[in-house]
Amino acid sequence: MPSDDPRPRRGWWSVTLSDVGDALLGLVTTAVGLGVAIAVVDGVRATNPGAVVLAALLVGAGDLVLRPPLRVLARVGGAMGALVAGLGAQVAVVWLALSLGPGLEVRSAWAVVQVLVITACVMAVGRWVWGASDSDYVVGDVLRRARARARRAGEGGGAVPDHRPPGLLVVQLDGVGTAVLEQALDAGLAPTMARWLESGSHRLTSWWAQAPSTTPASQAGLLHGAADAIPSFRWWDREAGRLVVTNHPDDAAMVERRLSDGRGLLADGGAAVSTMFSGDAARQLLVMSQARRGIGPGTSYLRFFASPFVLARAVTLTVGEMVKELYQGRRQRVRDVRPRVPRRGWYVVLRGVTNVLLRDLATSLVAEQLVRGAPVVFVDLVDYDEIAHHAGPTRPESLRALDGLDGVLDTLQRVAAAAPRDYRVVVLSDHGQALGPTFAQVAGEPLVEAVRRLVSAGREEPSWGGTPGAAGGAGGGRAGARHGGPGGAPEVDAVQAASDEEWGPLNAFLSSAASRHGEDRAVVLGPPGKDRRDGERTAAGDGAPPPEVAVTGSGNLGMVWFPREPRRLVLEEIETRWPGLVRGLASTPGIGLVLVDTAARGLAAVGTGGIAWLEPDGADGLPAVDGTDPVARYGPRATADLRRLGRLGHVGDLVVLSDVTPGGRVHAFEGQVGSHGGLGGPQNRAVLLHPAELPVDDDLLEDVDGERIAVGADRVHHQLLRWATALGLRRDATPPAAAGEEGAAPAAGPAGRLRPGDGS
Structure with a gap:
């Protein structure tokens, strides 16, 4: 390199x-x-x-x-x-x-x-x-040792110490969209990557992050080729009987057990650093799903913890980062920058810990793996994503975060130059982000309250549309309801997953550090702690029924489940039990469409002015769109993405997408001004910066808006596997499906169309 x-x-x-x-x-x-x-x-x-x-x-x-x-x-x-x-x-x-x-x-x-x-x-x-370089100081000792080892083994010629094939370093810049990276390159905030592009050593392209465009789904695809196993950042799991949140260590472990086949991207001796899933790596450091196994070998952390002034410097600069966040948040308020969200409380601490202390630690760990000669190393750096959620994707402080990440790339390049392997560096992201006011700011209430209100009101309204009857046991939706809803109707027993994404890296570190010899010492701080404890009590069977309604938000992708039902309900059943719910959601300000399964014609996208049938038979002679097409505003990939999303296991009974403006602004169902998770705006254009000598194979590409790019994290996984195989780093590689074929079957849950009265 x-x-x-x-x-x-x-x-x-x-x-x-x-x-x-x-x-x-x-x-x-x-x-x-x-x-x-x-x-x-x-x-x-x-x-x-x-x-x-x-x-x-x-x-x-x-x-x-x-x-x-x-x-x-x-x-x-x-x-x-x-x-x-x-x-x-x-x-x-x-x-x-x-x-x-x-x-x-x-x-x-x-x-x-x-x-x-x-x-x-x-x-x-x-x-x-x-x-x-500030990052050079973090890895200074590792860098000096690597250079000395290279000199001793060079025998006057400077050769590497062995004849192993070139390695592969994959750096994930969490949440960085292609347009944002191009803007940073033009602004001089990413000089290392700019030099690579100008020299011709690397090429920049995009890949399409399918909905759910979240880190868990993308990393499941990138590391395991199993993006279909995850329907959202958080979801109601009928099999487990509780909410599953993928940045909880125990939940991440459960999900990886379901999706791993033992031959992930990092099999055959690779290393995973600061990731959500392991990719079946031999070395797993700060990996969320492996927290029970501990933080990793103690010697890997020694140089960071023991080097004079390194840890003290990181802690001090962490405090400085907190002060900087307080100043930047106040500046937004004073200047009345819109849209914006509050930037106070625990987020200030989490930004400092994540963007300084844990980033420096991850940089040190990656450097250690490079000088050890790990064949494939994968690291996730979350600095930009954390800031952009609260400040906005293109706000000054968010773009400045890319300057720091580019500095890490420069440091790792220097370490790789002295490593026993001649590493090739791939830089990619898991998704982009889109700007916009939150759904609560637009609608005046959070999604869970909108659902609660419509479910309560719908019990007194007649059904619309005249669709066929419902399954037996319709009264089950009323069980456990409390009185006091609108107009005297019973209040709905509903639960909503907390907005807790920023707590993930810290919880992974604390859980890993607290675990010894397989003991369950998972640490979950912040809002996710309550969800986890409530979920454990429900799964333990303490006699309490599950909530009537469960609501989650993953950026501008919302989902609604009816957990007391043993399977996903179809529109006909929902309309019989809660008349007006789907229509009411679709017409709520800030909501663009509601995706729901039907017994009559399969998946349907319901908007305020029409319905798009996503699985038209064609032979029945019925139109694919009734009224105004609610899907068209989301771009040419939207129909295919929604069709895939609607058939994933554990997907919500109702899937809600926020509205998207002509300028690409969306509305997060969380407290985020920069968001991702669904469709709309630049959130689905992820980065793929790769060595020119490792081209992207055309059979993995599809046409998206006139550009041929990889569609879905699974395709990028297959490309990474091909590169690793071409470099001689893999003993085998599983051939992917040809471009244009349907993806893998959902990992869990129903794959086909449900009919009223069907069993679970």
Whole structure:
């Protein structure tokens, strides 16, 4: 792969200018940081500048001396052992340096901690002023070791240490749409990727993220070729008898058990870092679905936790990120930027932790896997997606997040240049995002309240449309209802999944860190905690009936289930039990269409001015559209995507898409001003930036708006498998279906049309 750091051409004793520069920069920034810290911290004193320089040298020497015993502790104690030992080692190294160095005096451990934090801040500022990559500092030790190993193995020729085939590094930039990346390239916010494109080493194209255009569905497709296993970000699972939320560690594990065949993208020795599913990787680090197995080998985390000032710097910059979020959120309010959503509370903390601490940790882990020579490495970086949800996809702070992500790519490129394999880098995203006010801002109430109101009111209204009768047991929908609804009608017992996507990375880290030897210690903080506990009580069979209605929102894709029914209901049954519900939803401001199955003609998209039949027989002579086509506004792929979505397992009895404006704005059923999950706007155009020497195969492409691109994450998975096979990294590869064929059958749930009275 292209690199600005060519491999050295001399033996193991050679020292490059880059090595000397790194060493001097590290010494200078450490000495300056210590000097500033000693000057401002009460309890630490230095008699002369030379003492500070000596302390900086002692810190580096102490770090080298303590590494071997720390590795032993990390192997025994796992990742938490590495964290505890690393923190202790950082304090001990600085304390000893300040205590043993002539001309230095330290009075307390608290003073040492203050010195650590202040020094880390000064070093970060110093590297920024110098123009050095901030991410390079995170992986500096790994980078130096890799370069030294390459020199020793080069025997004067700079060859890689072995003859293994080139590796594949796949970097997912979560939520980055093609148009946004192109805008960032033009604005100079992605110089690394711009250099690749200008040099001709890489090519930029798109792929179509089918509905549900969410991270779980896309990663299930990218890593396992099984996007059809997931109908939404969160759903009511009739088999499990509860809400399933894919960024809960236990739920992610259950979903992966259903979709994995053991031959995912990362089989045969690959590594997964900070992903939702494992891809059947041999090395799984910060993987949501594998939290019970622990956070991963403790030695992989040691350098991040134990390197002097690295963790302290990350924690300090995390706080800085929180302050930046408070400022940016206030600026939106003061300037009355619209549309906007509140940017306060726990989101401020989560942005800091996710976009600094966990990103730095993930960068360190990927670097470690590259120097280990893992054949395929896949990492998900969520910085942009987290900010864009709350600020907007093209707002300044969102685009600036791409600058940081591009810096990570530059760092990983430098690490790969010194790795034992000659890595090829693929950059892709899982979906894009679309701007727009929330559904609650447009309609004046959240989706769950709209459904509750219409279900309650519908009990007193006659059925519309004259469709055939309903299944037996129609009174079941009233069980457990409470009084007090509109007009004296019973209030509906309804449950809605919380908006909790931003808690996923932190919960994965905490759950993994808390798990040892297969024990169930899954940690779920924030709004998802209540959903998980309620779901566990329901599944445990404590005698409480399931709710009458369950409602979820995944961006501008909403779903409604009737959990007391053993199977998905069709329109005829719904209209008999809750007259006016479908019509009322379709005419609600902010809603574009309602997708529902029918006994008479299959899937139908119901809009305020007409119905589109998505599975027309043709032989019956009936029109495919009655009235105004509600699907047309969503683009040329909409009919095929809705047809596929409507037949996925566990899909809602009703599927709701928000309206979309001619300018591509949608309305999230969550508190998000930038959203994805359904159709409309730029959310379905995902990024695929690939090496020019690894072309995209034409048989995996389809025509979308005059451009031939891959449609669906499963197709991208097959392309990645083909590239890995061409590089000699896979022992076998499963051939995909030809372009234009129907996708795989749904992983669970009914595949065919339901009729009133059918069994489950």
